[in-house]
Amino acid sequence: MDTATSPERPEARSDPGLGQRIHATAAELFPICRSLAGPGARATLDVIARRIALQRVETPSGASAHDWTVPREWQVREAWIRDPDGRIVVDFAENNLHLLNYSVPFRGRMTLDALRPHLFSLPEQPGLIPYRTAYWEPQWGFCLRHDDFLRLPERGEYEVCVDTAHVDGAMSHGEHVLRGASAREFVLTTHICHPSLANDNCSGIAVLAELARTLAGRRLNWTYRFIFAPATLGALAWLERNPDTVARIDHGLVVSCLGDGGGPNYKRSRRGNAQIDRVMAHVLAHGTPRGAVRDFAPDGYDERQFCSPGYDLPFGLFQRSRHGTFREYHTSADNLDFIRPEHLAASHDILLEAIEIVEADHVPRNLSPMGEPQLGRRGLYTQIGGAAQTVDIESIRWVLSLADGRHSLLDIAERAGLRFRAVAAAARRLREVGLLA
Ligand code: ZN
Numbered sequence: 001m002d003t004a005t006s007p008e009r010p011e012a013r014s015d016p017g018l019g020q021r022i023h024a025t026a027a028e029l030f031p032i033c034r035s036l037a038g039p040g041a042r043a044t045l046d047v048i049a050r051r052i053a054l055q056r057v058e059t060p061s062g063a064s065a066h067d068w069t070v071p072r073e074w075q076v077r078e079a080w081i082r083d084p085d086g087r088i089v090v091d092f093a094e095n096n097l098h099l100l101n102y103s104v105p106f107r108g109r110m111t112l113d114a115l116r117p118h119l120f121s122l123p124e125q126p127g128l129i130p131y132r133t134a135y136w137e138p139q140w141g142f143c144l145r146h147d148d149f150l151r152l153p154e155r156g157e158y159e160v161c162v163d164t165a166h167v168d169g170a171m172s173h174g175e176h177v178l179r180g181a182s183a184r185e186f187v188l189t190t191h192i193c194h195p196s197l198a199n200d201n202c203s204g205i206a207v208l209a210e211l212a213r214t215l216a217g218r219r220l221n222w223t224y225r226f227i228f229a230p231a232t233l234g235a236l237a238w239l240e241r242n243p244d245t246v247a248r249i250d251h252g253l254v255v256s257c258l259g260d261g262g263g264p265n266y267k268r269s270r271r272g273n274a275q276i277d278r279v280m281a282h283v284l285a286h287g288t289p290r291g292a293v294r295d296f297a298p299d300g301y302d303e304r305q306f307c308s309p310g311y312d313l314p315f316g317l318f319q320r321s322r323h324g325t326f327r328e329y330h331t332s333a334d335n336l337d338f339i340r341p342e343h344l345a346a347s348h349d350i351l352l353e354a355i356e357i358v359e360a361d362h363v364p365r366n367l368s369p370m371g372e373p374q375l376g377r378r379g380l381y382t383q384i385g386g387a388a389q390t391v392d393i394e395s396i397r398w399v400l401s402l403a404d405g406r407h408s409l410l411d412i413a414e415r416a417g418l419r420f421r422a423v424a425a426a427a428r429r430l431r432e433v434g435l436l437a
Pocket of ligand 1: 194200330
């Protein structure tokens with residue numbers, strides 16, 4: 001039996017260190033304080049650039065990004081709150097989630113009543129620090145565990161330090177391109193703007209960097225472009241500045257949350273019937289555990305930009321657990337323990353399988369279509385009735401039966417309920433014996 005017909009996701013296809021390697025990349029990314037623009041984004045690109053060749057692009061603050069404006073860079077030196085007894089009770093240095101991301105500078109003394117509007121906590125999850133941003137209003141604030149919030153003394157004066165700066169500079173993003181035989185492109189992208197959040201950020205960056213390494217050196221039909229950019233603004237700035245590349249995109253995937261044990265999940269492109277939608281549905285239907293596919297909705301990540309009506313590009317969203325559905329989402333519990341090497345490796349393999357389908361799919365033609373060709377004399381069927389077959393006869397029969405020049409290999413796999421990999425292996429075998437063009 002051809003091993004390609006195994007119904008299990010063959011984890012062994014990946015080298016055993018794959019998950020550990022991706023996790024190690026995520027761990028290196030995790031402590032960095034990222035935001036839309038600034039030193040955190042550049043430090044993040046530095047980590048990626050140590051693994052793959054990265055073209056770095058700087059888009060100046062104040063430049064347009066379609067209907068938006070590229071923000072100024074955000075810098076943080078220190079940020080803390082001292083209670084009336086002089087103890088530091090909230091400290092950016094301890095966890096970068098403590099500072100409301102993009103906070104404006106502030107220095108002063110105030111009562112707890114005056115401070116309260118600047119404090120964010122989660123009464124439902126009192127032990128976790130929430131992640132909050134204030135990109136579009138000049139605000140400052142702190143995020144803290146609700147347990148700690150409840151312990152703040154009522155009387156006396158607090159001292160607050162938010163030593164931050166917003167400076168004119170640039171928004172950074174990185175691109176890695178693997179040239180294939182065709183200039184037509186398959187784009188994979190993830191955001192790089194969340195601070196210390198492992199699943200909802202570091203996992204996607206780390207998996208894509210590893211996937212680019214996996215593909216390096218392969219003969220590819222499509223050109224693969226990996227884009228690491230801040231959410232929303234990064235995608236908008238890229239789209240506005242790259243109309244020629246946009247016109248060459250055949251397939252696209254946005255990825256995030258690739259390291260937890262949920263899912264896997266795929267959200268279709270706005271088109272709903274793009275090739276990537278069919279491919280991802282096929283991979284998830286044949287995986288273990290079986291994944292879920294849902295229709296497009298205008299929420300989520302940068303598929304909102306790539307699928308906006310003016311572009312309507314074939315971009316879907318691939319995740320393990322869907323964003324916003326797991327309790328760790330946008331909290332300090334989304335840490336390096338929450339993402340596991342085995343899930344990161346499985347996410348890598350799902351993406352790789354999708355790419356292999358896109359690469360291998362084609363419309364074959366049966367060269368002996370008048371009745372069934374005799375398989376036995378071509379070594380494709382054992383001559384001894386009842387003996388175990390050494391070839392995947394079911395896939396071979398399906399390919400011969402549907403290879404009329406109108407069905408692609410993916411069409412055949414779907415119609416037969418077989419895994420693409422098995423059908424592709426059967427087609428290769430049939431080509432070798434001259435039965436398929
Ligand atoms: Zn997020």
